[in-house]
Amino acid sequence: MLTSVQNEKVKNWRKLKKKKERDLHSQFIIEGFHLIEEAHKSDWDIVEIIYQQGIECDPAWSTYPPLFEVSDNVMVAITQTKSPQGVLAVVNKKEIQTHPIQRALMVDRVQDPGNLGTMIRTADAAGFDTVILGNGTVDLFNDKVIRSTQGSLFHLHVFEADLTKEIDRLQQSGSKIWSTGLENARYYNELDVPEKLVIIVGNEGSGVDPHLIQKADQNVMIPIYGKAESLNVSVAAAILMYEAVKK
Incomplete structure (x- = not known):
């Protein structure tokens, strides 16, 4: 479990709150079970999942990339919602591809x-x-x-x-x-x-x-x-x- 907001991994997650860091790393954070499920079903590249201690993980997440359990204070530091569900994911941006437009x-x-x-x-x-x-x-x-x-x-x-x-x-x-x-x-x-x-x-x-x-x-x-x-x-x-x- 990650318990310190000074941990390098935690620092990197917190940086993704800023647009310039999202652009630099081509990554962004999503919060909540629904958004993670929608990203997964739509074949977006989920890099890692972060969940708060005490949160029950979906069994399907065992097929996902690395899971990181974090303490309450770390979750508070990285979340941006007033009532977080206690689960986030880091997702890679998609490359723009030409496609027919209707x-x-x-x-x-x-x-x-x-x-x-x-x-x-x-x-x-x-x-x-x-x-x-x-x-x-x-x-x-x-x-x-x-x-x-x-x-x-x-x-x-x-x-x-x-x-x-x-x-x-x-x-x-x-x-x-x-x-x-x-x-x-x-x-x-x-x-x-x-x-x-x-x-x-x-x-x-x-x-x-x-x-x-x-x-x-x-x-x-x-x-x-x-x-x-x-x-x-x-x-x-x-x-x-x-x-x-x-x-």
């Missing part, structure tokens, strides 16, 4: 981890195959983002990219680009949904970057029937993604 969500500079995680989870539920994160978007492997995805992170192609270049590439491959925005926009429910569709949603305060809006094939907006000025970005994304799969 339905994709592009995310431009969204800052809130809960919003990003919810959009990834919704994209999974709506049958989208890809989520593309632009520069300035909250880190995909932020612990709050991961928890908010509820495991959907492991089911989709999710990667970071230059959105300008991605729009060009996807348009060349036959995708139509819808951007949320008010200028020269049409209501989404008045449009025919193209066979290959990419939807861009933007920053909580400023929306989609005007340069990206200019490159889109169509600006779309959602009708508001009450007095609210706007919708939360994850709610707007959900409405548009589910509309896309209705037709």
